[in-house]
Amino acid sequence: MKKLLVLHTGGTISMSENPDGRVVTNEVNPVSDLSAVKNLADITELNPFQIPSPHMSLSHMNTLRKTIIEQINTDNFEGIVITHGTDTLEETAYFLNLTLNVSIPVILTGAMRSSNEIGADGLYNYLAAIRTACDADSKSKGVLVVFNDEIHSATNVTKTHTSNTSTFQSPNYGPLGIITKNHIYFHHLPVINRPLVKVDTTIKVGLLTAHSDLDAELLEFFLEHDYDGVVIEALGQGNLPPSALAGLDKLLTADIPVVLVSRCFNGIVSNNYHYEGGGYDLDQRGVIFSNGLNGQKARLKLIIALSNNLKEEQLKNYFRK
Numbered sequence: 244m245k246k247l248l249v250l251h252t253g254g255t256i257s258m259s260e261n262p263d264g265r266v267v268t269n270e271v272n273p274v275s276d277l278s279a280v281k282n283l284a285d286i287t288e289l290n291p292f293q294i295p296s297p298h299m300s301l302s303h304m305n306t307l308r309k310t311i312i313e314q315i316n317t318d319n320f321e322g323i324v325i326t327h328g329t330d331t332l333e334e335t336a337y338f339l340n341l342t343l344n345v346s347i348p349v350i351l352t353g354a355m356r357s358s359n360e361i362g363a364d365g366l367y368n369y370l371a372a373i374r375t376a377c378d379a380d381s382k383s384k385g386v387l388v389v390f391n392d393e394i395h396s397a398t399n400v401t402k403t404h405t406s407n408t409s410t411f412q413s414p415n416y417g418p419l420g421i422i423t424k425n426h427i428y429f430h431h432l433p434v435i436n437r438p439l440v441k442v443d444t445t446i447k448v449g450l451l452t453a454h455s456d457l458d459a460e461l462l463e464f465f466l467e468h469d470y471d472g473v474v475i476e477a478l479g480q481g482n483l484p485p486s487a488l489a490g491l492d493k494l495l496t497a498d499i500p501v502v503l504v505s506r507c508f509n510g511i512v513s514n515n516y517h518y519e520g521g522g523y524d525l526d527q528r529g530v531i532f533s534n535g536l537n538g539q540k541a542r543l544k545l546i547i548a549l550s551n552n553l554k555e556e557q558l559k560n561y562f563r564k
Protein backbone atom coordinates (compact mmCIF):
# COMPACT_ATOMS: atom_id res chain seq x y z
CA MET A 244 0.00 0.00 0.00
CA LYS A 245 1.19 3.54 -0.81
CA LYS A 246 2.03 5.83 2.09
CA LEU A 247 -0.03 9.03 1.84
CA LEU A 248 -0.26 12.24 3.83
CA VAL A 249 -3.78 13.69 4.11
CA LEU A 250 -4.24 17.30 5.18
CA HIS A 251 -7.77 18.33 6.12
CA THR A 252 -8.38 22.08 5.99
CA GLY A 253 -12.19 22.40 6.28
CA GLY A 254 -14.86 23.41 3.72
CA THR A 255 -18.18 21.75 2.90
CA ILE A 256 -16.53 18.31 2.73
CA SER A 257 -15.99 18.62 6.51
CA MET A 258 -19.46 20.08 7.27
CA SER A 259 -23.02 18.84 7.73
CA GLU A 260 -26.55 20.21 7.53
CA ASN A 261 -28.24 21.12 10.83
CA PRO A 262 -31.98 20.61 11.57
CA ASP A 263 -32.68 24.15 10.20
CA GLY A 264 -31.20 23.16 6.84
CA ARG A 265 -28.08 25.34 7.29
CA VAL A 266 -24.61 23.97 6.52
CA VAL A 267 -22.33 24.19 9.58
CA THR A 268 -18.86 23.10 10.63
CA ASN A 269 -18.62 19.73 12.43
CA GLU A 270 -16.61 19.02 15.56
CA VAL A 271 -15.22 15.90 13.87
CA ASN A 272 -14.40 15.85 10.17
CA PRO A 273 -16.73 13.21 8.61
CA VAL A 274 -14.10 12.01 6.13
CA SER A 275 -11.48 11.60 8.85
CA ASP A 276 -10.32 8.15 9.93
CA LEU A 277 -12.58 6.19 7.55
CA SER A 278 -12.24 2.44 7.13
CA ALA A 279 -13.24 2.70 3.41
CA VAL A 280 -10.11 4.74 2.79
CA LYS A 281 -7.80 2.71 5.02
CA ASN A 282 -8.08 -0.22 2.59
CA LEU A 283 -6.71 1.92 -0.22
CA ALA A 284 -3.56 3.41 1.32
CA ASP A 285 -1.46 3.77 4.45
CA ILE A 286 -2.74 7.20 5.54
CA THR A 287 -1.38 9.74 8.01
CA GLU A 288 -3.91 12.51 8.68
CA LEU A 289 -3.20 16.05 9.88
CA ASN A 290 -5.59 18.95 10.48
CA PRO A 291 -3.50 22.12 10.06
CA PHE A 292 -6.73 24.18 10.39
CA GLN A 293 -10.47 23.70 9.92
CA ILE A 294 -11.95 26.70 8.09
CA PRO A 295 -14.53 27.49 5.42
CA SER A 296 -12.45 28.31 2.36
CA PRO A 297 -13.57 31.98 2.10
CA HIS A 298 -11.49 32.33 5.31
CA MET A 299 -8.39 30.98 3.54
CA SER A 300 -5.61 33.57 3.44
CA LEU A 301 -2.18 33.71 1.85
CA SER A 302 -0.78 32.96 5.25
CA HIS A 303 -2.95 29.78 5.57
CA MET A 304 -1.77 28.69 2.12
CA ASN A 305 1.81 29.21 3.18
CA THR A 306 1.26 27.23 6.40
CA LEU A 307 -0.03 24.38 4.25
CA ARG A 308 3.02 24.61 1.99
CA LYS A 309 5.39 24.61 4.98
CA THR A 310 3.56 21.64 6.55
CA ILE A 311 3.96 19.66 3.31
CA ILE A 312 7.68 20.46 3.06
CA GLU A 313 8.25 19.58 6.73
CA GLN A 314 6.34 16.29 6.43
CA ILE A 315 7.97 15.06 3.23
CA ASN A 316 11.39 15.90 4.66
CA THR A 317 10.77 13.76 7.74
CA ASP A 318 8.80 10.84 6.27
CA ASN A 319 8.79 9.03 2.93
CA PHE A 320 5.26 9.96 1.80
CA GLU A 321 4.42 8.87 -1.74
CA GLY A 322 1.51 11.24 -2.25
CA ILE A 323 -0.48 14.05 -0.63
CA VAL A 324 -4.24 14.65 -0.55
CA ILE A 325 -5.68 17.94 0.72
CA THR A 326 -9.37 18.32 1.53
CA HIS A 327 -10.47 21.94 1.07
CA GLY A 328 -13.53 24.18 0.68
CA THR A 329 -14.38 24.68 -2.96
CA ASP A 330 -14.72 28.49 -3.02
CA THR A 331 -10.96 29.12 -2.98
CA LEU A 332 -9.74 25.59 -3.72
CA GLU A 333 -8.32 26.63 -7.11
CA GLU A 334 -6.29 29.40 -5.41
CA THR A 335 -4.64 27.11 -2.86
CA ALA A 336 -4.03 24.50 -5.58
CA TYR A 337 -2.41 27.08 -7.85
CA PHE A 338 -0.38 28.65 -5.03
CA LEU A 339 1.07 25.20 -4.18
CA ASN A 340 1.66 24.54 -7.86
CA LEU A 341 3.72 27.74 -8.15
CA THR A 342 5.79 27.17 -5.02
CA LEU A 343 6.20 23.44 -4.27
CA ASN A 344 9.16 21.57 -5.67
CA VAL A 345 7.90 17.98 -5.45
CA SER A 346 7.31 15.15 -7.92
CA ILE A 347 4.96 13.05 -5.76
CA PRO A 348 1.24 13.59 -6.49
CA VAL A 349 -0.34 16.53 -4.64
CA ILE A 350 -4.12 16.45 -4.99
CA LEU A 351 -6.88 18.74 -3.73
CA THR A 352 -10.49 17.75 -3.42
CA GLY A 353 -13.68 18.89 -1.68
CA ALA A 354 -17.46 18.67 -1.86
CA MET A 355 -20.43 20.69 -3.04
CA ARG A 356 -22.87 18.96 -0.67
CA SER A 357 -22.12 18.51 3.01
CA SER A 358 -21.76 15.08 4.60
CA ASN A 359 -25.39 14.34 5.58
CA GLU A 360 -27.15 15.92 2.58
CA ILE A 361 -28.75 13.69 -0.06
CA GLY A 362 -26.25 13.08 -2.85
CA ALA A 363 -23.30 14.16 -0.68
CA ASP A 364 -20.21 14.06 -2.91
CA GLY A 365 -17.45 14.49 -0.32
CA LEU A 366 -16.66 10.90 0.50
CA TYR A 367 -16.79 9.91 -3.17
CA ASN A 368 -14.41 12.73 -4.18
CA TYR A 369 -12.13 11.90 -1.27
CA LEU A 370 -11.87 8.23 -2.30
CA ALA A 371 -11.21 9.31 -5.91
CA ALA A 372 -8.47 11.67 -4.74
CA ILE A 373 -6.83 8.92 -2.65
CA ARG A 374 -6.97 6.53 -5.63
CA THR A 375 -5.45 9.19 -7.92
CA ALA A 376 -2.68 9.94 -5.38
CA CYS A 377 -1.80 6.20 -5.36
CA ASP A 378 -1.61 6.01 -9.16
CA ALA A 379 1.93 6.02 -10.60
CA ASP A 380 0.74 8.16 -13.56
CA SER A 381 -0.16 11.03 -11.22
CA LYS A 382 3.52 11.77 -10.47
CA SER A 383 5.28 14.86 -11.88
CA LYS A 384 2.06 16.45 -13.15
CA GLY A 385 2.07 19.46 -10.83
CA VAL A 386 -0.69 20.01 -8.31
CA LEU A 387 -3.96 18.33 -9.36
CA VAL A 388 -7.63 18.82 -8.49
CA VAL A 389 -9.81 15.70 -8.38
CA PHE A 390 -13.56 16.33 -8.43
CA ASN A 391 -16.61 14.61 -9.92
CA ASP A 392 -14.55 11.84 -11.58
CA GLU A 393 -12.23 14.28 -13.35
CA ILE A 394 -8.59 15.22 -12.85
CA HIS A 395 -7.69 18.86 -13.53
CA SER A 396 -4.43 20.79 -13.48
CA ALA A 397 -4.18 23.52 -10.84
CA THR A 398 -3.24 26.00 -13.57
CA ASN A 399 -6.42 25.64 -15.61
CA VAL A 400 -9.13 24.54 -13.21
CA THR A 401 -11.76 26.94 -11.94
CA LYS A 402 -15.02 26.80 -9.99
CA THR A 403 -17.73 27.46 -12.59
CA HIS A 404 -21.01 26.79 -10.80
CA THR A 405 -22.34 27.89 -7.41
CA SER A 406 -23.91 24.55 -6.49
CA ASN A 407 -23.52 21.87 -9.17
CA THR A 408 -21.25 18.92 -8.31
CA SER A 409 -19.54 19.26 -11.72
CA THR A 410 -18.50 22.79 -10.79
CA PHE A 411 -14.75 22.33 -11.45
CA GLN A 412 -13.92 22.81 -15.13
CA SER A 413 -10.81 23.73 -17.11
CA PRO A 414 -11.91 26.29 -19.74
CA ASN A 415 -9.87 26.20 -22.97
CA TYR A 416 -8.13 22.92 -22.18
CA GLY A 417 -10.45 20.42 -20.43
CA PRO A 418 -9.43 17.97 -17.70
CA LEU A 419 -6.12 16.07 -17.74
CA GLY A 420 -7.81 12.78 -17.04
CA ILE A 421 -10.89 10.90 -15.93
CA ILE A 422 -11.62 8.41 -13.18
CA THR A 423 -13.75 5.30 -13.67
CA LYS A 424 -14.78 2.68 -11.13
CA ASN A 425 -11.58 0.69 -11.62
CA HIS A 426 -9.09 2.92 -13.46
CA ILE A 427 -7.47 6.34 -13.69
CA TYR A 428 -6.93 7.57 -17.26
CA PHE A 429 -4.71 10.54 -18.10
CA HIS A 430 -5.05 11.87 -21.65
CA HIS A 431 -3.17 15.21 -21.48
CA LEU A 432 0.24 16.11 -20.09
CA PRO A 433 0.46 19.50 -18.36
CA VAL A 434 3.40 21.85 -18.97
CA ILE A 435 5.41 21.99 -15.74
CA ASN A 436 7.23 25.23 -14.94
CA ARG A 437 10.04 25.56 -12.41
CA PRO A 438 8.58 26.55 -9.02
CA LEU A 439 9.72 29.70 -7.22
CA VAL A 440 10.21 28.84 -3.59
CA LYS A 441 10.23 32.18 -1.74
CA VAL A 442 6.90 33.37 -0.36
CA ASP A 443 6.47 36.79 1.24
CA THR A 444 3.02 36.85 2.84
CA THR A 445 3.20 40.62 3.41
CA ILE A 446 3.00 41.38 -0.33
CA LYS A 447 -0.33 42.94 -1.30
CA VAL A 448 -1.70 42.49 -4.81
CA GLY A 449 -5.16 43.82 -5.68
CA LEU A 450 -7.61 42.51 -8.28
CA LEU A 451 -10.15 44.57 -10.20
CA THR A 452 -12.68 43.69 -12.90
CA ALA A 453 -12.93 46.21 -15.75
CA HIS A 454 -16.29 47.41 -17.02
CA SER A 455 -17.54 50.21 -19.25
CA ASP A 456 -16.82 53.62 -17.66
CA LEU A 457 -14.24 52.10 -15.27
CA ASP A 458 -13.21 55.00 -13.04
CA ALA A 459 -9.48 55.90 -12.78
CA GLU A 460 -9.98 56.50 -9.05
CA LEU A 461 -10.55 52.79 -8.49
CA LEU A 462 -7.04 52.14 -9.79
CA GLU A 463 -5.61 55.04 -7.75
CA PHE A 464 -6.99 53.34 -4.64
CA PHE A 465 -4.27 50.69 -4.94
CA LEU A 466 -1.57 53.36 -5.03
CA GLU A 467 -3.03 55.21 -2.04
CA HIS A 468 -3.26 51.98 -0.02
CA ASP A 469 0.29 50.76 -0.64
CA TYR A 470 -0.42 47.79 -2.86
CA ASP A 471 2.67 46.16 -4.37
CA GLY A 472 0.93 45.09 -7.58
CA VAL A 473 -2.42 45.05 -9.35
CA VAL A 474 -4.21 42.56 -11.61
CA ILE A 475 -6.93 43.84 -13.92
CA GLU A 476 -9.50 41.57 -15.50
CA ALA A 477 -9.68 43.55 -18.72
CA LEU A 478 -12.33 43.57 -21.44
CA GLY A 479 -12.24 41.00 -24.23
CA GLN A 480 -8.79 40.43 -25.69
CA GLY A 481 -7.17 42.80 -23.17
CA ASN A 482 -8.59 46.32 -23.51
CA LEU A 483 -9.62 49.06 -21.05
CA PRO A 484 -11.96 52.05 -21.29
CA PRO A 485 -10.19 55.44 -21.73
CA SER A 486 -11.77 56.57 -18.41
CA ALA A 487 -9.42 54.20 -16.51
CA LEU A 488 -6.15 55.21 -18.16
CA ALA A 489 -5.13 58.12 -15.91
CA GLY A 490 -5.27 55.76 -12.91
CA LEU A 491 -3.36 53.08 -14.78
CA ASP A 492 -0.60 55.54 -15.68
CA LYS A 493 -0.27 56.65 -12.05
CA LEU A 494 0.30 53.03 -10.97
CA LEU A 495 2.86 52.39 -13.72
CA THR A 496 4.71 55.66 -13.04
CA ALA A 497 5.00 54.58 -9.39
CA ASP A 498 6.57 51.28 -10.61
CA ILE A 499 3.65 49.20 -9.41
CA PRO A 500 3.38 46.23 -11.79
CA VAL A 501 -0.01 45.86 -13.46
CA VAL A 502 -0.89 42.44 -14.90
CA LEU A 503 -3.67 42.10 -17.45
CA VAL A 504 -5.96 39.08 -17.72
CA SER A 505 -9.36 38.95 -19.41
CA ARG A 506 -12.75 38.95 -17.78
CA CYS A 507 -13.67 36.42 -20.51
CA PHE A 508 -13.10 32.98 -19.06
CA ASN A 509 -11.78 31.57 -22.36
CA GLY A 510 -8.80 32.81 -24.34
CA ILE A 511 -5.62 34.81 -23.80
CA VAL A 512 -5.05 38.58 -23.72
CA SER A 513 -2.91 40.14 -26.45
CA ASN A 514 -1.73 43.50 -27.72
CA ASN A 515 -3.85 43.54 -30.88
CA TYR A 516 -5.96 46.67 -30.72
CA HIS A 517 -4.33 49.96 -31.61
CA TYR A 518 -6.77 52.51 -30.11
CA GLU A 519 -6.82 54.42 -26.82
CA GLY A 520 -7.00 51.75 -24.08
CA GLY A 521 -6.61 48.91 -26.63
CA GLY A 522 -4.14 46.08 -25.94
CA TYR A 523 -1.39 47.69 -28.06
CA ASP A 524 -1.76 50.98 -26.18
CA LEU A 525 -1.69 49.17 -22.80
CA ASP A 526 1.42 47.25 -23.87
CA GLN A 527 3.16 50.53 -24.79
CA ARG A 528 2.26 51.97 -21.39
CA GLY A 529 3.99 49.00 -19.67
CA VAL A 530 1.22 46.61 -18.67
CA ILE A 531 2.18 42.91 -18.32
CA PHE A 532 0.10 40.44 -20.34
CA SER A 533 -0.77 37.11 -18.76
CA ASN A 534 -1.19 33.80 -20.57
CA GLY A 535 -4.80 32.78 -19.97
CA LEU A 536 -4.84 32.71 -16.17
CA ASN A 537 -7.94 33.95 -14.42
CA GLY A 538 -7.70 37.00 -12.16
CA GLN A 539 -7.49 35.19 -8.83
CA LYS A 540 -4.61 33.02 -10.06
CA ALA A 541 -2.77 35.91 -11.73
CA ARG A 542 -2.96 37.70 -8.35
CA LEU A 543 -1.20 34.79 -6.62
CA LYS A 544 1.34 34.52 -9.43
CA LEU A 545 2.21 38.22 -9.07
CA ILE A 546 2.61 37.77 -5.29
CA ILE A 547 5.05 34.90 -5.90
CA ALA A 548 6.90 36.83 -8.63
CA LEU A 549 7.35 39.81 -6.29
CA SER A 550 8.34 37.52 -3.39
CA ASN A 551 11.18 36.31 -5.61
CA ASN A 552 12.14 39.82 -6.74
CA LEU A 553 11.28 39.37 -10.41
CA LYS A 554 11.37 42.67 -12.26
CA GLU A 555 10.66 44.03 -15.75
CA GLU A 556 11.60 41.46 -18.48
CA GLN A 557 11.82 38.59 -15.95
CA LEU A 558 8.34 39.46 -14.73
CA LYS A 559 7.00 39.61 -18.29
CA ASN A 560 8.57 36.24 -19.11
CA TYR A 561 7.20 34.66 -15.96
CA PHE A 562 3.69 35.68 -17.02
CA ARG A 563 4.24 34.47 -20.59
CA LYS A 564 4.79 30.87 -19.33
Ligand SMILES: NC(=O)C[C@H](N)C(=O)O
Pocket residue numbers: 253254255256294295296297327328329330331353354355356
Ligand atom coordinates in the same frame (compact mmCIF):
# COMPACT_ATOMS: atom_id res chain seq x y z
N1 LIG B 1 -18.46 23.68 -1.35
C1 LIG B 1 -17.72 24.38 -0.50
O1 LIG B 1 -16.78 23.86 0.06
C2 LIG B 1 -18.07 25.82 -0.32
C3 LIG B 1 -17.73 26.40 1.02
N2 LIG B 1 -18.31 27.71 1.14
C4 LIG B 1 -16.21 26.53 1.21
O2 LIG B 1 -15.53 26.88 0.28
O3 LIG B 1 -15.75 26.33 2.30
